[in-house]
Amino acid sequence: MTLILSFFLLLPVIAIFAVSFWQSTAYSYSPAFIFENYEFLLSSPVTLSVYIKTLMFTGITWACCLLIGFTVAYFLAFHVRSLPIQIGLFLLCTVPFWTSNIIRMISWIPFLGRNGIANNTLLELGLIDKPLEWLLFSDFAVILAFVHLFTLFMIVPIFNSMMRLDRSLIEAAVDAGASGWQVLCNVIIPLTKPGIMIGSIFVITLVMGDFITVRFMSGGQSASVGRVISNEIALLQYPAASASAVILLLTVLIMIGILLRFVDIRKEL
């Protein structure tokens, strides 16, 4: 286990780190120790705007996933009363996780396209008089796909936390005269915080590192950090890509570090 992980996780990260200081020639790269890659990266205005864009995607996706995920998990955990139905509905939510992400992205095309279902329905209802252009291949589509793909990662840990919550605490709160809303805010949310944190970590890291969804759903019009890296790879600019990757990794690690202050993952399993 350790061996495999070290070889395919630690060494590659070290390799990226090392190569990020190398110099690149037209078609190849060679060992060196230069800061040129970082200098270029950190001084370029593109970097800043790309990071802002990525953080925007992350923020909106995170908020949507949290809202939807929490509501769904809450419904499953506290409003569905029989265990088999609970498990059945839970599995219904998790099955898409085991199917292909790319296919699920493609699936949005007939829905969002210019002559797609969404536009046609709105036209028929008379809500709009010409097809909306921003549905497919836009930031909206990117976020929609993110939410579609990653809400699962929010539902599962929150549901797990909720199922382990001691029901007598809720009864006690009700007996003490708390309204449903008060129970939710003062009992359930604080106690499911670990689940929320774990879900957040997943969603944030997945969105930060993503490049396919952004490329595909924006039709190549939006940039994100992951896409910049994959473009640099496509141009064989490995040292530059490595430098971007190191910065991305640091950003993600800082964000996770902040989240981890609130939760001990190992206790939550």
Place this chain on the structure above:
Amino acid sequence: MDSKRPLSFYLLAVFFAVFVLFLYGPTITIAILSFQGPHGGLTFPMNGVSTHWFKELFQQQAVGDIWGSFRRSFGLGVMVMVTTVVVSLMGGLAFRKHFRGSAIVFYLAIASLIIPSILISLGVGILFNILDWDVHWASSGFGSQLTWTLPFGLLIMFAVFNRFDSAYEEAARDLGATSWQTLRYIVLPIIGPSLIGVALFGFTLSYDEFARTLLTSGTYNTLPLEIYGMTTSVTTPVLFALGTFTTVFSFIVIGIFALIYKLSSKRVKPSA
């Protein structure tokens, strides 16, 4: 608990139904569209109903090699599945006793789960490049997929062993079972169903994995890479037919695992 359901139940139920529709709607849409008539396009309206595009799919394609990539994805999925099950089981067993460095291995696993996948892809690619090895889906691709499936497997094993009642093992030891016999006849049957879960994770995550395999699969594509390539060049419902095909395949795999799970958990009734 009172039996009358509050208003909030119905509101949340509607919300849940909408969510499920949101989750499955697009997939169902392309499933319907893949039966588009021969002259139909990528969106509604349906231009007749036919299996034209499936036939097209089964014929030789102008671009790419779907069946070859399907075979590779399947083979790789099985390899990853077996490795994930074996290694997670051993990892899970090892973690029950606190050994030196267990915290490091644990954080390594977590890190592996949350590191952006493109980094693994890039890193393994560069590493193989520096070592002057050839990237191939069965070596570097295999390894980089393991960095995704192993942590999942390990976390599931943690969850299983945290709920595992070690009194069964003690009872077996008291009856004179060797540690191997205890493992073989007590531990494995009890955790068997969860191992099937781990196997399902291993296979499906590998089968659908894209980002980590992108730079590490070498000359021969796996199926997700092939599909990705098609999205830029193919503009007929063949794409939908392929999508429907792999989704159905995924469902069949899930079904098979669910069946095995059911059979094996019936055989051993856990007393939980």
